[in-house]
Amino acid sequence: MRRQLSHEIQNLLDRGRDRQLRLAVTGLSRAGKTAFLTSLVNQLRHAGIDARLDLMKAARESRLLGAQRLSQPDLGVPRFPYDEAMQALATTPPHWPEPTRGISELRLQLRYRSARSRGPFGDKGTLTLDLIDYPGEWLLDLPLLAHDFLSWSQAQFAAMGDERRRFAADWLQALSEHDASDSVDESRLASLSERYASTLRQAREAGFSHLQPGRFLLPGELQGAPVLQFFPLPGLDESDRERLAALPGDSLYQTLASRFRYYQQHVVKPFYREHFRRFDRQIVLVDVLGALNAGPERFEDLSLALSTLMRSFDYGKRSLLNRLFAPRIDRLAIAATKADHVTPDQHANLTTLLETLLAEPLRDLRYADVPVRAFSLAAIRATEAREVAHDGRQQPALRGHDLEGAPLLIYPGDVPRRVPDAAFWQRQGFTFTAFRPPQSDAVALPHIRMDAAMEWLMGDKLR
Amino acid sequence: MTDPRPGRRFTIEEKEAPAPGVDALRGAYTYEPAQISRPLDEVEAADEGELAAAIAPPRKRRWGLFLMLAASLGLGTLEAGQTLYAATLGGDWLAGAWSAVGLLALGLGGKAVLGELWRLRKLRRHARLRQRIDETWVQEDDTTTGADAMTLADALRGQMGLSRSHPHWQSFEQAHEAHHTATETRELIVHHLLLPRDRAARQLITRMAGETAVMVAVSPLTLVDMSLMAWRNIAMLDRIAGLYGLELGYASRLRLFRDVLRNMVFAGASEIVSDAGMDLLSMNLAAKLSTRAGQGLGAGLLTARLGLRAMRTIRPIAFRAEEQPRLSDLRQEIWQQLRQVDEASQTR
Numbered sequence: 001m002r003r004q005l006s007h008e009i010q011n012l013l014d015r016g017r018d019r020q021l022r023l024a025v026t027g028l029s030r031a032g033k034t035a036f037l038t039s040l041v042n043q044l045r046h047a048g049i050d051a052r053l054d055l056m057k058a059a060r061e062s063r064l065l066g067a068q069r070l071s072q073p074d075l076g077v078p079r080f081p082y083d084e085a086m087q088a089l090a091t092t093p094p095h096w097p098e099p100t101r102g103i104s105e106l107r108l109q110l111r112y113r114s115a116r117s118r119g120p121f122g123d124k125g126t127l128t129l130d131l132i133d134y135p136g137e138w139l140l141d142l143p144l145l146a147h148d149f150l151s152w153s154q155a156q157f158a159a160m161g162d163e164r165r166r167f168a169a170d171w172l173q174a175l176s177e178h179d180a181s182d183s184v185d186e187s188r189l190a191s192l193s194e195r196y197a198s199t200l201r202q203a204r205e206a207g208f209s210h211l212q213p214g215r216f217l218l219p220g221e222l223q224g225a226p227v228l229q230f231f232p233l234p235g236l237d238e239s240d241r242e243r244l245a246a247l248p249g250d251s252l253y254q255t256l257a258s259r260f261r262y263y264q265q266h267v268v269k270p271f272y273r274e275h276f277r278r279f280d281r282q283i284v285l286v287d288v289l290g291a292l293n294a295g296p297e298r299f300e301d302l303s304l305a306l307s308t309l310m311r312s313f314d315y316g317k318r319s320l321l322n323r324l325f326a327p328r329i330d331r332l333a334i335a336a337t338k339a340d341h342v343t344p345d346q347h348a349n350l351t352t353l354l355e356t357l358l359a360e361p362l363r364d365l366r367y368a369d370v371p372v373r374a375f376s377l378a379a380i381r382a383t384e385a386r387e388v389a390h391d392g393r394q395q396p397a398l399r400g401h402d403l404e405g406a407p408l409l410i411y412p413g414d415v416p417r418r419v420p421d422a423a424f425w426q427r428q429g430f431t432f433t434a435f436r437p438p439q440s441d442a443v444a445l446p447h448i449r450m451d452a453a454m455e456w457l458m459g460d461k462l463r
Numbered sequence: 464m465t466d467p468r469p470g471r472r473f474t475i476e477e478k479e480a481p482a483p484g485v486d487a488l489r490g491a492y493t494y495e496p497a498q499i500s501r502p503l504d505e506v507e508a509a510d511e512g513e514l515a516a517a518i519a520p521p522r523k524r525r526w527g528l529f530l531m532l533a534a535s536l537g538l539g540t541l542e543a544g545q546t547l548y549a550a551t552l553g554g555d556w557l558a559g560a561w562s563a564v565g566l567l568a569l570g571l572g573g574k575a576v577l578g579e580l581w582r583l584r585k586l587r588r589h590a591r592l593r594q595r596i597d598e599t600w601v602q603e604d605d606t607t608t609g610a611d612a613m614t615l616a617d618a619l620r621g622q623m624g625l626s627r628s629h630p631h632w633q634s635f636e637q638a639h640e641a642h643h644t645a646t647e648t649r650e651l652i653v654h655h656l657l658l659p660r661d662r663a664a665r666q667l668i669t670r671m672a673g674e675t676a677v678m679v680a681v682s683p684l685t686l687v688d689m690s691l692m693a694w695r696n697i698a699m700l701d702r703i704a705g706l707y708g709l710e711l712g713y714a715s716r717l718r719l720f721r722d723v724l725r726n727m728v729f730a731g732a733s734e735i736v737s738d739a740g741m742d743l744l745s746m747n748l749a750a751k752l753s754t755r756a757g758q759g760l761g762a763g764l765l766t767a768r769l770g771l772r773a774m775r776t777i778r779p780i781a782f783r784a785e786e787q788p789r790l791s792d793l794r795q796e797i798w799q800q801l802r803q804v805d806e807a808s809q810t811r
Contacts, residue, residue, distance in 0.1 A: 054638035054654075055647055060654055344642035385641045448640075
């Protein structure tokens with residue numbers, strides 16, 4: 001008890017002195033969150049020794065002394081599996097770290113020499129960095145908090161494109177036997193929910209990202225619980241609200257609505273409250289290349305998912321008071337990950353495309369006067385940029401290994417500056433190859449622009 | 464005197480001249496979508512070069528002077544050569560020796576003139592490079608690719624007179640990667656190539672300003688003060704230019720000095736106010752010590768300001784607003800030096 005209290009006081013002191021940062025690493029599943037966090041920890045651990053962090057001011061001026069993992073504040077949450085991830089990269093052949101299945105936390109303490117040598121606390125400064133990793137699927141539940149069952153159902157069906165509807169046909173067929181006012185028994189409800197969950201899974205396999213509720217894809221400890229047995233109802237209209245509300249408690253609509261409410265209150269809200277409300281900085285990771293590979297409908301879908309998602313965070317300027325009691329995100333980075341999968345001359349296009357993808361939330365952020373910067377980065381760089389003489393000209397190319405381990409020397413293709421029209425996908429499309437991670441030994445992981453992102457996210461605290 | 468014109472009646476049928484504008488209203492017209500159309504010509508913004516030329520003082524090309532110099536050099540060489548030839552034929556050794564001396568003098572003069580021209584050209588090239596860097600590197604959008612940035616960086620290295628094996632360039636090359644954008648390259652090059660030189664330049668300015676302050680404070684004659692200051696300031700300018708890899712000849716020094724002075728004279732009012740306010744205050748403070756110390760401090764601050772301006776003018780990549788060295792950083796140090804002199808004089 002006493003230990004916890006002193007912990008709290010220390011936290012409060014650190015926050016008051018602005019020596020603590022909670023970094024939100026946001027991204028849908030497969031956007032590269034785990035790789036980003038692994039690389040971040042790795043770079044900071046190796047800072048000042050062999051990590052190349054030239055775009056980070058404190059590291060460039062060799063003021064950054066390194067970082068240490070501390071015991072995390074919340075003892076009930078597993079620790080971020082950094083060692084396991086590094087292990088995955090060090091085996092032969094190396095493979096990417098396992099996708100995240102549950103929530104985990106990590107607290108890092110950075111030590112640096114202050115640029116102004118005369119400070120009240122000597123010239124050595126420390127900065128505590130709190131990092132959280134979680135499955136990207138769960139993140140999509142956050143926008144759910146703004147809905148009730150009726151509006152959620154409507155939104156779900158409105159967001160379904162043709163392709164999504166094809167996956168859902170089977171489930172809709174089964175559902176058409178029931179009316180909102182019917183009373184449906186428990187086992188039937190379970191089987192319907194299972195079918196709905198399977199449409200979500202199919203859609204994810206096909207590359208869609210705007211899939212709610214997230215726990216249906218990755219239930220965690222809730223596997224099989226009735227709280228995960230609900231689904232949106234088709235054909236509901238705002239004008240029916242009163243009629244529906246008057247239905248008896250055991251009707252299909254009422255059962256689903258109450259389960260939806262329970263899901264909101266007992267699954268999403270605690271997750272949001274405990275892990276997502278108190279952030280100071282945020283980086284949004286987006287796998288733009290994956291979305292380009294997948295096609296136009298999925299690209300739209302990703303854009304929609306990201307813009308609804310970013311509404312769940314608080315943005316704005318910080319002051320001492322809200323730093324202590326209601327932290328807000330006062331600086332944001334958006335990053336197109338896996339930039340090592342295209343040649344360096346395409347990076348500018350990648351960044352531009354990312355900005356178009358996030359155009360809607362970026363306008364809101366601009367309005368809130370929150371500084372945003374777009375990056376193209378690769379947390380763990382899997383390829384090497386080369387030049388090849390081809391057709392009598394020097395052409396850029398990438399060298400690496402594909403996922404099976406076969407060596408590759410390819411030019412992966414251009415990245416468009418703007419979202420191409422659907423016809424282009426029909427005609428040509430994109431095929432960006434996936435690469436295997438590099439064999440890691442004891443040295444710092446190679447990266448692209450991690451240093452620039454780190455400078456943007458915490459450089460101002462390391463002065 | 465002509466008669467006033469008689470009245471005239473118009474008939475209704477008579478064709479009225481259309482009011483301008485009515486006829487100009489054209490109906491809608493649909494073109495074939497496939498028809499070739501071309502974008503409208505954009506109204507060109509006023510040429511930057513023209514604007515600069517309009518602001519800058521008129522540039523006089525002294526062709527006459529140039530021609531005269533070239534002609535006298537050429538004719539002199541011809542004459543001396545002829546005399547030498549005739550002397551060797553005729554055995555008039557004295558005349559021959561004199562003309563040989565003349566030839567040597569002409570050669571030296573020609574070399575000096577060429578050297579001056581060369582250095583002037585280098586200064587001009589320096590200014591051009593600086594402008595190019597400004598245009599491509601300072602803007603935030605990352606349209607310039609890394610390769611372009613690297614060519615520019617290499618040009619900068621050449622201009623600064625660094626070899627490829629210079630440690631600063633080596634460390635820059637190590638830090639630089641193919642995917643770095645222009646802005647990122649700029650950041651790295653500023654850190655690796657320019658910051659060490661900035662630091663040296665600042666130290667130089669502080670030292671020179673401090674010494675000038677002390678010298679003026681202790682020198683007994685105003686005339687000596689003035690010449691001392693002029694001499695020291697020019698020497699400082701030379702050394703700052705040398706730090707950034709610029710070798711100055713007579714003409715280029717003059718031109719640079721003029722640029723620096725012009726920059727100083729036309730510095731923004733706000734900057735002058737903020738600087739001058741503190742300057743006055745510290746001079747008043749120094750004058751409390753003694754009048755001479757006040758004068759010395761004034762002279763020192765002037766030198767420091769000149770040095771900082773020169774630094775800003777010469778540095779191959781222009782300072783960003785937040786990177787600029789400020790006079791206030793130097794003021795304290797100059798003041799310290801003066802204090803030491805004063806204390807030394809008190810104790811004696």
